[in-house]
Amino acid sequence: MNVIEVKDLKKVYNSTEVKVNALNGIDLTIEKGEFTAIVGPSGSGKTTFLNMLGGLDSPTSGDINIGGTEIGKLSSSKLIDFRLQNIGFVFQAYNLIPVLTALENVEFIMQMQGVDKKQRQQRAKDLLIQVGLGDRINSRPSKLSGGQQQRVAVARALASKPTFVLADEPTANLDSKSTENLLSMMEELNKQEKITFIFSTHDQRVVNKAHRVITLEDGKIISDDRKNE
Amino acid sequence: MILAVAWRNIWRNKTRSLVILIAICLGLASGIFYMAFYKGMVVQRINTAIKTEASHIQVHHKEYLNNPDKKFVISNTDSTVQIIRSNEHVKAISSRVIINTMAQSAKTGTGVKITGINPEDEKQVTNLSTKLIEGTYFEEVKRNPIVIGEELANKLNVKLKSKVVVTLQDMQGNLTGAAFKVEGIFRTSNTAFDKASVFVRKSDISRIMQLDNQASHEIAILLDNNENLASTNTSLTEELSTLDVKTWREIMPEVSLVESSFGITMFVFIGIILLALLFGIINTMLMAVLERKKELGMLMAVGLNKTRVFTMILLETVMLSLVGGLFGIALGWLLTFYFGYQGIDLGTWSTAYESMGFDTLVYTQLPFYVSMQIALMVIVTGIIAAIYPATKALKLKPAEAIRIDL
Numbered sequence: 001m002n003v004i005e006v007k008d009l010k011k012v013y014n015s016t017e018v019k020v021n022a023l024n025g026i027d028l029t030i031e032k033g034e035f036t037a038i039v040g041p042s043g044s045g046k047t048t049f050l051n052m053l054g055g056l057d058s059p060t061s062g063d064i065n066i067g068g069t070e071i072g073k074l075s076s077s078k079l080i081d082f083r084l085q086n087i088g089f090v091f092q093a094y095n096l097i098p099v100l101t102a103l104e105n106v107e108f109i110m111q112m113q114g115v116d117k118k119q120r121q122q123r124a125k126d127l128l129i130q131v132g133l134g135d136r137i138n139s140r141p142s143k144l145s146g147g148q149q150q151r152v153a154v155a156r157a158l159a160s161k162p163t164f165v166l167a168d169e170p171t172a173n174l175d176s177k178s179t180e181n182l183l184s185m186m187e188e189l190n191k192q193e194k195i196t197f198i199f200s201t202h203d204q205r206v207v208n209k210a211h212r213v214i215t216l217e218d219g220k221i222i223s224d225d226r227k228n229e
Numbered sequence: 230m231i232l233a234v235a236w237r238n239i240w241r242n243k244t245r246s247l248v249i250l251i252a253i254c255l256g257l258a259s260g261i262f263y264m265a266f267y268k269g270m271v272v273q274r275i276n277t278a279i280k281t282e283a284s285h286i287q288v289h290h291k292e293y294l295n296n297p298d299k300k301f302v303i304s305n306t307d308s309t310v311q312i313i314r315s316n317e318h319v320k321a322i323s324s325r326v327i328i329n330t331m332a333q334s335a336k337t338g339t340g341v342k343i344t345g346i347n348p349e350d351e352k353q354v355t356n357l358s359t360k361l362i363e364g365t366y367f368e369e370v371k372r373n374p375i376v377i378g379e380e381l382a383n384k385l386n387v388k389l390k391s392k393v394v395v396t397l398q399d400m401q402g403n404l405t406g407a408a409f410k411v412e413g414i415f416r417t418s419n420t421a422f423d424k425a426s427v428f429v430r431k432s433d434i435s436r437i438m439q440l441d442n443q444a445s446h447e448i449a450i451l452l453d454n455n456e457n458l459a460s461t462n463t464s465l466t467e468e469l470s471t472l473d474v475k476t477w478r479e480i481m482p483e484v485s486l487v488e489s490s491f492g493i494t495m496f497v498f499i500g501i502i503l504l505a506l507l508f509g510i511i512n513t514m515l516m517a518v519l520e521r522k523k524e525l526g527m528l529m530a531v532g533l534n535k536t537r538v539f540t541m542i543l544l545e546t547v548m549l550s551l552v553g554g555l556f557g558i559a560l561g562w563l564l565t566f567y568f569g570y571q572g573i574d575l576g577t578w579s580t581a582y583e584s585m586g587f588d589t590l591v592y593t594q595l596p597f598y599v600s601m602q603i604a605l606m607v608i609v610t611g612i613i614a615a616i617y618p619a620t621k622a623l624k625l626k627p628a629e630a631i632r633i634d635l
Binding site (some may be wrong): 051160 | 524527528534578626632
């Protein structure tokens with residue numbers, strides 16, 4: 001089953017007098033349960049592409065279909081709601097609300113979705129146990145290590161039961177041990193629960209773990225490698 | 230949970246929040262204290278106006294207030310008093326004979342307003358008997374006693390037992406006069422009143438003027454409560470249709486004006502304080518928003534819609550303002566209670582205050598509903614202060630905000 005279908009996606013920035021073709025016709029299909037890394041040098045269009053997939057920016061032309069919804073056609077307020085219901089985000093940093101505990105951070109998204117209190121508390125606890133933080137549910141982000149914070153971010157991303165999780169350089173601020181732990185945990189979730197992960201990364205360790213590696217350059221896909229597990 | 234986030238956000242930068250909280254607290258506390266001081270002064274002025282000068286309601290001949298001539302009398306005092314007494318809110322009544330004339334001592338003379346009273350009735354209506362600083366209140370001097378103000382005593386250079394001669398026209402127009410003996414000297418907080426008012430027995434002055442003992446120029450009425458002023462005035466106006474019935478508000482419009490302008494004065498005064506604080510709050514919240522760009526970007530990216538972002542910043546601003554506001558109101562009340570009990574002595578400026586009829590010992594007071602009004606004004610200020618920072622936050626583009634280097 002295809003989770004994401006991208007057809008002839010183009011993005012042109014007209015911010016200066018010179019036109020910048022950030023994305024030059026991208027075609028891509030991602031299926032449920034994939035563990036994909038998007039790589040490419042700076043200026044390759046990686047960030048722009050990720051913004052499009054995450055519904056944070058709109059394309060100049062082309063289609064992005066996520067789980068049956070053409071997101072390029074959604075109004076900005078509908079798009080916010082679409083992100084809330086369908087996409088789990090893990091950013092490089094500043095993922096969590098510093099004044100909320102780990103448990104509250106995970107609950108927050110579900111509250112926005114209108115999940116009732118008892119149900120969301122239980123699910124938030126379960127998710128934090130699943131990411132290995134069952135004993136830190138009442139800690140605020142400042143009391144957690146970088147790796148632990150990213151685990152909370154993953155739990156938060158999963159809380160909304162998204163169509164896929166978009167992770168933008170999730171390991172950029174982590175040491176190698178934390179990176180290894182985080183990646184193993186995500187791989188485990190991918191295997192066991194068929195959660196679709198899409199990473200954008202520079203990190204070779206992430207690339208090594210990925211089952212599919214898509215390389216961008218000059219706004220185009222120049223390679224799309226699938227590894228046999 | 231947005232409420233919890235907003236509340237906890239206030240305490241993220243404790244120093245910054247405390248600075249603005251203290252500013253709000255002190256601003257409002259001083260505003261409230263000033264209003265309580267002002268209210269205390271106004272209430273005391275009104276009490277003086279009622280208890281010493283005008284009473285609650287006065288009844289006159291229809292022409293008397295326009296032309297205070299001795300011939301415009303209420304001719305059937307006893308039956309009029311009877312009608313007035315039947316009203317349930319009337320507490321005490323005093324009928325008076327009033328004449329403006331000259332009083333002379335051995336040294337000098339001056340114009341005075343002589344009020345002839347029944348001492349026992351007057352005692353129930355005004356507090357003149359409690360304002361004596363020397364002598365007695367119509368108790369000792371058997372023949373023609375007179376009670377005068379301290380200022381007048383100084384001016385006429387008379388003491389207790391001194392003679393004061395008044396010269397006047399009787400009802401037939403003949404010039405007549407009589408000697409009175411000073412029995413008491415009073416001092417009120419209104420020097421203008423003390424300078425020109427003298428009190429004698431109604432029976433004495435009526436006899437000298439050859440005025441019928443049923444005739445009075447004025448009937449002063451004290452009510453059980455100022456709240457019943459309007460209703461009692463209406464019913465007495467109907468019952469005494471041939472006479473002129475007026476409340477102290479009409480008799481002393483200048484005092485009434487001070488009272489009725491209290492609300493608007495307070496609104497403007499507190500409004501100015503809050504306006505100044507508004508900019509401090511905007512500044513604090515703007516800093517709070519700008520340093521949280523990445524976090525706000527993240528929240529918007531994961532699905533916090535514009536209404537919720539706005540609500541979060543609005544709640545944060547209103548709560549920040551309200552915390553400072555409530556402490557300010559509490560501190561203002563504490564000061565009001567303390568000085569409401571202790572009083573503030575303005576003795577240094579007594580001449581100025583007393584010449585306008587104000588007491589120099591002011592007891593602060595403020596009606597409770599005022600703090601509700603002020604709290605409401607603080608909330609409105611918070612809402613206004615939130616608009617600019619919240620708009621700034623709403624303009625953030627999540628994709629860019631997340632990647633901003635702060």
